[in-house]
Amino acid sequence: MKIQILGRGCPECQKLEENTEKALEDLSGDIEIEKVYDLQEASKMGMMSAPGLAIDGELKKQGSVLKPGEIREVIEDER
Amino acid sequence: MILPLPAVLQSLGLSEPVAGIIAFWIYDSVKILTLMAGLFFLLNYVRTYLTPQRISRSLERHRVFQYPLASFFGTLSPFCSCSTIPLFLGFLRAGVSIGPTLTFLLTSPIVNLVAIPILLTAFGWKITLLYTATGLSISMIAGFSLEKLGFEKDIDRGDTVEQDIENRWNKAYRDTYDQMKRFTPYVLAGTALGAVIQGYLPTTFLKKYANTFWAIPLAVLLAVPVYTNIFAVIPVVASLMAKGLPVSVALTFMMAAAGLSLPEFVMLKEVMDNRMLATLIGVVTAAITLTGYMIATIPGL
Numbered sequence: 001m002k003i004q005i006l007g008r009g010c011p012e013c014q015k016l017e018e019n020t021e022k023a024l025e026d027l028s029g030d031i032e033i034e035k036v037y038d039l040q041e042a043s044k045m046g047m048m049s050a051p052g053l054a055i056d057g058e059l060k061k062q063g064s065v066l067k068p069g070e071i072r073e074v075i076e077d078e079r
Numbered sequence: 080m081i082l083p084l085p086a087v088l089q090s091l092g093l094s095e096p097v098a099g100i101i102a103f104w105i106y107d108s109v110k111i112l113t114l115m116a117g118l119f120f121l122l123n124y125v126r127t128y129l130t131p132q133r134i135s136r137s138l139e140r141h142r143v144f145q146y147p148l149a150s151f152f153g154t155l156s157p158f159c160s161c162s163t164i165p166l167f168l169g170f171l172r173a174g175v176s177i178g179p180t181l182t183f184l185l186t187s188p189i190v191n192l193v194a195i196p197i198l199l200t201a202f203g204w205k206i207t208l209l210y211t212a213t214g215l216s217i218s219m220i221a222g223f224s225l226e227k228l229g230f231e232k233d234i235d236r237g238d239t240v241e242q243d244i245e246n247r248w249n250k251a252y253r254d255t256y257d258q259m260k261r262f263t264p265y266v267l268a269g270t271a272l273g274a275v276i277q278g279y280l281p282t283t284f285l286k287k288y289a290n291t292f293w294a295i296p297l298a299v300l301l302a303v304p305v306y307t308n309i310f311a312v313i314p315v316v317a318s319l320m321a322k323g324l325p326v327s328v329a330l331t332f333m334m335a336a337a338g339l340s341l342p343e344f345v346m347l348k349e350v351m352d353n354r355m356l357a358t359l360i361g362v363v364t365a366a367i368t369l370t371g372y373m374i375a376t377i378p379g380l
């Protein structure tokens with residue numbers, strides 16, 4: 001599973017990255033984090049409000065900094 | 080209800096006029112930040128219904144009113160330079176043409192629904208109305224011009240991915256928190272500068288240098304390298320006006336400082352070619368400058 005953090009140049013994007021890393025601490029499995037800084041690519045996935053959270057190329061959430069618990073939920077839903 | 084703050088500060092050992100300046104700074108900051116927090120919260124709740132995706136679909140559908148509509152939606156969308164490119168591309172992918180897209184992006188930092196009550200408390204209804212009307216007009220004219228000049232952006236149409244918001248109040252709270260976190264340092268700097276200006280700037284200074292003809296382009300020039308937002312500019316300009324800055328120069332500076340932002344244009348460079356970007360900057364700058372001169376001809380402001 002590849003978790004993608006979409007967004008660049010804003011403190012919220014940074015925070016989402018940190019929270020995702022925290023969320024992964026308690027999760028097992030083959031999960032990697034990819035940071036998508038290319039905003040054109042992020043837009044192709046449908047993101048209009050930064051930051052965005054996508055899993056394996058599919059946009060799941062956008063517009064807010066999710067808390068680690070919420071990120072974990074999104075991942076579990078995907079499994 | 081007004082606390083004798085200057086007296087309190089003086090009893091702590093601070094002399095006049097420092098005590099007065101600090102008291103002014105605290106009053107102004109509390110006033111502006113409280114208004115911002117409350118209004119942003121309400122606006123953010125409304126925005127859970129009015130997402131960028133829905134806005135783009137609405138603009139794509141209602142072509143006849145797309146410019147005023149784009150401008151109106153722009154006033155409801157707090158500006159964040161990180162969302163400039165995603166919004167720009169997202170609107171185009173939803174089928175909105177370049178003109179209204181640019182209008183939306185230009186309106187947002189200049190005329191914001193949250194800023195309007197703050198403008199009212201700082202300047203009164205006449206100047207607020209003038210600022211709002213000219214700000215909206217400029218963004219519509221700029222967007223319209225760029226489109227009519229033939230600039231386009233080739234982009235594949237795509238489906239919008241809607242944001243599913245489970246808890247609206249929660250989202251409103253979070254957005255407000257993020258926005259206040261972002262804006263507060265700028266506002267505090269602006270109110271501090273405003274306080275110092277009202278405390279120390281002699282009224283003769285502006286009377287000597289604010290000769291309107293050159294002051295207007297100078298205001299635009301000075302505003303370009305300034306990276307700030309409308310909330311931080313208001314207290315500075317309010318103090319300058321109290322010290323004699325003409326309304327035309329004040330409004331020109333506010334619009335230019337809020338609307339012409341170097342970082343935003345650097346971001347747009349990634350999605351626009353240099354000719355389009357240069358034209359955009361040129362049109363907006365010219366429009367703001369001309370507006371300044373037009374306002375200067377209005378008597379009795």
